Amino acid sequence: MPVYLDHAATTPLAAEALAALTRELSRTGNPSSLHGSGRRARRAVEDAREALAAAAGAHPSEVIFTSGGTEADNLAVKGLYWARRAEDPRRTRILCSTIEHHAVLDTVEWLERHEGADVCWLPVDAEGVLDLAALEAELADDPASIALVTVMWANNEVGSIQPVADVVRLAHAAGVPVHSDAVQAFGSVPVDFRGTALDAMSVSGHKIGGPVGVGALLLGRAVKLTPVQHGGGQERDVRSGTLDTASIAAFAAAAKAVTGNLEGESARIAGLRDRLIGGVRSAVPEAVLRGAPGPGRLPGNAHFTFPGCEGDSLLFLLDLAGVESSTGSACTAGVPRPSHVLLAMGLDEDTARGAQRFTLGHTSTDADVDALLAALPGAYARARQAGMAGHESSIQTAGTLARHAAG
Incomplete structure (x- = not known):
């Protein structure tokens, strides 16, 4: 057997997640259906929502299930940008750190090319930690033109943990919402969505011992966000699509296990x-x-x-x-x-x-x-x-x- 030292890419399925996954895969039911099987699947999803919320320091209503961290990042960055710009056309600036994962980086660059975004790249120091003084200066420069700030919780390459609480404090003082990609941090260090007062936060299942193909966007209940895809109106009408009950249950089981110890x-x-x-x-x-x-x-x-x-x-x-x-x-x-x-x-x-x-x-x-x-x-x-x-x-x-x- 090879020695596996690439857990940041994906980590093996946890026993708790495997048990939940196989249990739910043996059952039938669409969580949106009204009959008994559908209601049972809905209970499994809502139980998972509560478990994941507890693990991430959020309210269950703030958990929006997605297909993974990349979708959660796209939904947060695009959705916040479109919603904020719709409220005020001047809000075209996005403040983004230079060390983001490509799920955020490429999304921001796409908005710059296709949606008129004006991107300000926030520098980091030699250890890969965000320069808060640079952020503060950008926030002071016409805050009414800023759509959002996006700064990851911890870097996926060099592992540097970012001062997320300070980012939120500075941005909120200027009236600007903050998104954080917490895919690498969640399950490795304490992550508290409510405690940091973030507006949006992305997490992923397969980084913590859950299956590939499931994640979540934690979204404040008062935060307005334009959907990226449309359909049946699931997940607060923010992320339409039939919910993957088995993967969601496995994700929550992994989150409960990893944060419990x-x-x-x-x-x-x-x-x-x-x-x-x-x-x-x-x-x-x-x-x-x-x-x-x-x-x-x-x-x-x-x-x-x-x-x-x-x-x-x-x-x-x-x-x-x-x-x-x-x-x-x-x-x-x-x-x-x-x-x-x-x-x-x-x-x-x-x-x-x-x-x-x-x-x-x-x-x-x-x-x-x-x-x-x-x-x-x-x-x-x-x-x-x-x-x-x-x-x-x-x-x-x-x-x-x-x-x-x-x-």
Whole structure:
């Protein structure tokens, strides 16, 4: 079995979620139907809504089920923008951090290209944490023209936790609503929708041990939002579509399980992370840890840049050694594209291209960390030999080196 160190991408299904999923899949009923099977399905959905609301610090009426975090982000950003602009045509500005997940980033850019949005990109510091002074300055500059602020709770690549409560405080003082993508934070650190007074917040099932294909938008009861899709009027007429009872029940079961032991499990995972970080620094002294230190980063995140090699080459060689990780960057048509997050943090392109993200989760063990630390020095040496000659050639060279090393 491979050693899985990519929990930020998706984490294995929790036992509680699997039990709920299989139970509901064996039953029939549309939650919108009025007969007995429909009412039973509706009860399952509403029980799940209450459980998820409790886990996220929200009221059940604030939970809007979606197909995942990407849909929740699209619904929040587009819906808030359209609703705010409809109330006042001057509201075309969107304040957005430079390190958002592409589900937010690409949505904001789409609104800029097609809907007349004027985007202000909020900078971050060298640790990937939002510059609050820059946000405050933008909010002071004609607040009546601002449609919304969107800032993630924690970054998916380098794990830096953002000052969401301060963002909300500043934005609300200017009369501006705030959305936060909490997909990476929920289930890893305490997340309190009501406590932070957010207007909208996105979460996802498969990041916390639930199934792929279900998520939720937490939306304040007084917040106006224009729907992205139309149909049967489900979910407060905000998100039409037949509800996936089985996935919703499994999502809620995972949320209840993960938040029920959040403090203890987060401490356990953080201990593994710290041992991994120390081991990587010892095995490869040139490696540089990126992101905020200690409690300022997600407990399961360890993101490094490795000089002199392509991150994809290192990933490929580690994979051949039985260790699965991530570069945290996108690659299209064979062209290496350094992470926009690392570039926003001030890294140059060559340095950013050497990124490797190791993320831990509920199935992670000391043996997983040991396996990485055993495989890393040799993989890094071969990746450096492959060099930075170009994405395709470096991967091919890395593959050749790995095959030769294997015999």
